[in-house]
Amino acid sequence: MSKFWGRGDDSEEEEEQTEEEEEESSSSSGSSSGSESGSDSDSDSDSDSDSDEDSDEDGPNKFLAGSSDSDSDGARRVVKSEKDKRAGELAQTAEDIRNKMKINDWSSIQELFDTLNQRLEKMKKFFVGSTVPRVYLRLLVDLEDFVVETGANKDIKKKMSSTNSKAYNTMRQRLKKHNMVFAEQLQKVRENPDEESEEEERPARGRRGGADDSDSGDESGDEERAGREAGGLGAGPKAKDKLLTMDPKEITYELVARKMREIIMARGRRGTDKNEAVEMLTYLVGVSKGPAQRFEVLAQLTSSLFDLQTGLTACLPTPVWKKAVANLFEMIKILQDNPHVKVDESAEALEEKAEPAEGAEVRVWGNVVAFVERLDEELFKSLQVIDPHTHEYMARLRDEPVYLALGTKVLEYLQRVGDQSGAARVALRMVEHLYYKTDVVYDAWRKLTMAQQQAAAAGVAAAAAATEEGEEEEETPGLGKLLVPSDYVMAESCHELMRSLVGGIFRHGDERTKARAMLCYIYHKAIHDDFHGARDLLLMSHLQDSIQHMDVSTMILYNRAVAQLGLAAFRAGLIPEAHACLNELYGSGHIKELLAQGISMGKYHEKTPEQELMEKKRQMPFHMHITLELLESAYLTAAMLLEVPNMAANPLNPKKKMISKSFHRIWDTYARQAFTGPPENVRDHIMAASRALAQGDWSKSYEYLRSLNAWNLLPRKEAVLTMLRAKVQEEAVRTYLLSYSHQYASLSLDQLAQMFELPDKQIYSIASKMMIAEELAGSWDQPTRTIVMTAAEASRLQRMALGLADKASTVVDLNERALAYRTGGLRDADEEGGGGGRGRRGGQWDDEGGSGRARGGLVWPAAQCAQGKTC
C-alpha cells in the first residue's frame, strides 16, 4: 500500500506544480506553516469536485452536487441559524482583510488571516464533508493576486517597514503553501468569478460515509498527507458516468490510462469507495486498448479486488476470490499471447505513457507471483473460517483445482521468462495444495477437474444463449470462468507432479521455500507408505537441527510431517520407529497446538486474546487435519508393544528404563482406578489391551486393539490388523517368557507354539534372541524341543548385592569421567556415545540424491510452536 502512497505523492505534486505556475508568476521557496494543516484535511473533497469541473462537464456535476446538497441540508436543519452566523463572521473577516490589503498592512493581514482560518475551522463542523465557502476562496484568490502584485512592485516593497515586509514574506510563503490545497478550486473561482449567487450554500459532493469524519481528529497526520494529494477519489463515479455513456469506440488509450491513474492514486485513501474503483476498473478492462494496457488494468483490478477485504482476520469473499482468479487467468493468457509484454514490479504504474506501438516491448506493472500467493492465503483463510461440516466448505474445496490450474499456468509462464525464484515460490504454493493428498483424494480431484472441464465445454454452448454475468454467490457450473480451463491437464500421478515441483524448488528456491518443500515432500512420501524414503529425506536435510529457528508455520509443517512419518512407520510395522516419531509429539501433551488442529485449554496459563488470535490464524483447515484419534491409537499401541515386555523385564523397577513416559502415566492412572469399567475411549482400550498382554493373553489383548474405531480410517486396514496381530503375539511370547520363566524348569516349544498360535520357527527365533540378549536364562535342549532353564531366581539379598555392584561401577564411571574432564583427555568412546555418528557429514538438501545421510538416532524433536510470546 505504501508504494501507492509514495507514488501518488510524487506525481500529484507535479501536477499541482504546473497548475501553480499558471497562477503564480513569482516563485518562492515554500516553508511549512503548521497551523492550517488541520483545516486542509477536509478540503480535498472540494478539490475533487473542482477538478472534475476542469474537465468541462458541469451538467452531471451540478446535478450530483445538488442531490448531495439536499441530503446534508436535511440532516442539519436544526443548526442552520448558527451556521449562518458563522458564515457571516467569515465574510466579515474576509472583508477586513480586503480593507487591510488596501492600506498594505501586512501584519494585520497576517493576523486576520489566522482568525479567518479559525473561523473557517469552526464553520466546518456544520458541513459534514462540505466544501469551503466561496467567500473564502475568493479572498484567497484576491490575496494571492495581491501578493503577486506587491512582489512585482518594487517601490511598495521598499516603502514597507521591516515588520511589515517580514509579515509580507511570511504571508507570501504561507499563502503559497495554503493555496496549494485549494489550487483547483481557486482555479475554478478565477474562471467563474460570477457564480457567487449560489456559492454560499454550495456544499461539496459528500464524501462517502459520514462516520469517517468523526474520527478525523486523531488521524490528522494521515489527513494531511491525504490532503496534499488531489484528484482521484470520488472521481470514479462521475468519470464512469462519462466513460460509460461514451461510445466505447471513442475511448482512447490516453483516456483509459488517465482514468486508471486516477483510480490508482485514490487507492488506499480514506473514503475511497473500493467497490466503485473495482466496478470502474472492470469496465475499463472492456475498453482498454492493446494487450499491455489490458494487462495493466487487470493487474490494478486484481489488487483493487484484494483491497475489498477488510481487516486482518477476515477473508476475501468467495465471489471476489473467483473474480481475481479469473483475472489472473486472463493476465497470464495475455502474457502468453503477447511475448512483448514484460511484467516488472518496478515499472512505474503511474508513468505517463504513449500508446505503445504494436509488438514493441512494453514493461508493465504487476507481480503475478504475489497475486498467486495472495490468492492462496485467501483460500486458506476462507477454509479456516468456513464451517467444515457445511456444503459451503465442499464448494470451496472445489476451487482448489482451479487454483492449481492457475498455479501451473503461472509456473509455465515464469519458467518461460526465466524467473526461477518466482517459479519456486509458486511451485511451493502448489506443493502445499498437493502434499497431503492421498492417491484416492487426488483421483477424485482429477475426476472433478475433468467433469468441470466437460461441463464447461457443454456450458459454452449454453452460455451463448444465457449471457449472465457471473458474480453470484453459488458456483453454477455454467459459469465458465470459475472452472478449470479446458486446456489444463492434470498430471496423471500426484507423485510425479510432486517430484517435478519439488525438484524445481530445490534447484531455485530460497532456504525457507526449500525447507517447506522438503517437509511437504516428506509428508507426501509418508502418506504414500514410503517410510524409508521419507525418513532418509528428513535425516539428509538435517531439518531436525534447524527447525527450531524457523517460523511457526514451518514448525507446524514439520510436526505434521513427523506425525505422518510415525503413522507410516506404524503401518509398515516398524514399531520402534513409529514410537520414536510420535513420542515427542505426545509427550508434550499439546498435540493439538503442535499440529495446529484446534486449541486446547491450558490448565496452568491463561492466554491473552492476542495469543489466541495468533493461534487461530495458524489453524489448519479441516480437510488437512491428521486424525488425532488415529494418531493416538497408533502411538499408544506402539508404546504398549514396546513398554509391556520392558516392564516385564524389569519387574522390580519398571521406571528404570522407561521407554514411553506418557504410557507410564496413563498406565499408573489406570492401575489406581478402584473400578475399571469396560473400555470407552482409545486410552481405555489400550490399557485394557496392555493388561491382557502383560498376562500373556494375546488374543484378548488383540481383541481390545481390534475394537478401536480409528483403524477404520486406514486404507489398508486388514494388512495393518494382521501386522498388529503378529506383533501382539510376538510381544506376548516375550512378556510371558520374561514374567513366568522363573516358575519353570523347562518349557516345551510345542506348548508355547500352541499357546500363542505361532509357528515353531518363530517361537524358536524369539526365544533364541532372548537367550543371546541374556534376557532369558536358559538354553534349548534340541532332542526334546524344550527350553531348559538354568538360572534360579536370585534371592532378594543377591539382587540387592547385584544392584550395589552396579551402582558402585557407576560411581567409578563418574570418577573416571571427572578425571578425564580435569585432565582434558576425554576418551573417544565417550564422545562417540553422544553423537552416535549422526550429522557427521553436513550435507544440505543440495539435491535429491543428497549427501550426508546421518543415521543412528531415530529421535526427532518435535518443534514446539512457541505458544504466544515469541510469535
Next chain:
Amino acid sequence: MAAANSSSSQYELSSKLVQYLDLHLTLPIMEYLQERGLYNEEDILRAKLALLDKTNMVDFAMDIYKGLNGVEEVPQEMKERRTQVVGRLRQLQADVDPIIKCLQNRHVVEKFRQDKSFNLQFLQEEFQIGAEHVEALYQYARFQFNCGNYSLAAELLQSYRTLCTNSERNMSALWGKLAAEILMHEAVNIQEAREDVFKLKEAIDNQTFAPPLMQLQQRTWLLHWSLYVFWNHENGRNDIVDLFLSPAYMSAIQINAPHLLRYLAVAVVINKKKKGSGLKDVIRSIQQESYEYSDPVTQFLECVFVHYDFDGAQQKLKECEQVLDNDFFLAAYKDEFIENARLFIFETYCRIHQSVSIALLGERLGMDQEAAEKWIASLILNAKLNAKIDSKSGTVVMGTQSQTVHEQLIEKAKVLSVRTYVLANTVVGSTKP
C-alpha cells in the same frame, strides 16, 4: 550391460560397480564375466568395444572388432583414430622429452628435496624446465595410461607428484597412479597401491573446503577402487573392515553404494585374526539397508544373527556359493567364506543350546553325521568348544555357560577394584610430578 541370461546373475554386481570405476578398471571385470559366461558373449564384447572407444587402446579395440564381426578389415575411422593417437603420442613425447631426460639423471633426482617449489626452481635454473614441461609430463602420463601402458604411467605420475604444486592435480595424479598400480597385477605394486589408498583416504579426509557432495563421491570411488587392492593383498580383509566401518565411509556406503555391504560382510566373516570384530556394526547396517539392498551374503548374516533361523541360513549359504563364484573379487575366497560361515552357524547354535543331536548338526552344517562328529571332536580338542559328545544318544552336550549370581558379583567386584586402582594411580601420578 547386456541382459542377464540366467537367474544366477541376479545378484551380479558388476553393473553397479562399474559406475564408480575407471574405464580401465572395468576391463578386468568384463574379462572375468566373459570367462564365466554369465552374459551373452557378444554383448560383452560389444560393451568392451564401446569402452575401448573412449580410451587410446586402439589396437586392442581393433582386435576385438575383428573377433566380434569375424572380419579381417577394420573400419576406416578406427584406422584414422589409430593414426591420430600415434600422432598425438609423438607430439607429447617431444614435449616431455627434456623433463624425462632430466628426471632420468640420477644426480638430479638426488638433489630433490621435500619442498616442491624448491625443486621446480632448481629445475628451472639448472635445466630451463618450467611449469609447461611439468604439465606436459602430466598429460603424457595420462596419455600413456589411456594407451594401457600402466607401468610407465605409474612411474611418470610418481615423478610428477614430486613436482606438482597444485593440490587438485596432485590428487588426480594420485588417483591415476593408484589405477595404474592396480592394473599392473603384481604383488609389489599391490603393496604400493595399498599405501596409495591410504594416502588418498587421508587426502580426501583433509579436504576441508571441498563440498560434501564431492567428498562423498570421492569416498565412494575410493571404496570401490580399494576392492581391487584389498582383495589381492594378504592383509586386505582387515583393511577392508577398517576402512568400510569408519564412520565417514560407512555413511558413503549407506548413501551411495549399499551393494558394498556384501564385500564388507564377506570380509568380516573370513577375518580370522580379529574374529567377529565389527560384526555387530555390520549387521546393524545390513538391517538398516535391507530395504535398499539385500543379497544372499547379507541375508545369511541376518538369518544367523538376527532371526536365528538356521535352516534359512543353510539355504542362504548354498546361494552364497554361487554368488561368490560369479563375483570378480570374491571368487577366490569362496571356500574360506563357506568354512567360516559354517563355524559361525555352529557357534551361534551352541550358544543357545545345551544339547544337540549330531545328526541334525551335520545336516545344518552340510556334512554327514560322521564328518560332523569328527569336525566337532576336533573343535573340542582344539579347546574351541566347551562341550562333550554323548555318543550313546548321538548328541553333543554343551558345558554350562551361565554364571551364578555369586560369580557375577565376584566378576563385577574384580573389575571395579581394577578400575579404581588405575584411577587412583592416575590421580596420584598426575598430582605428584
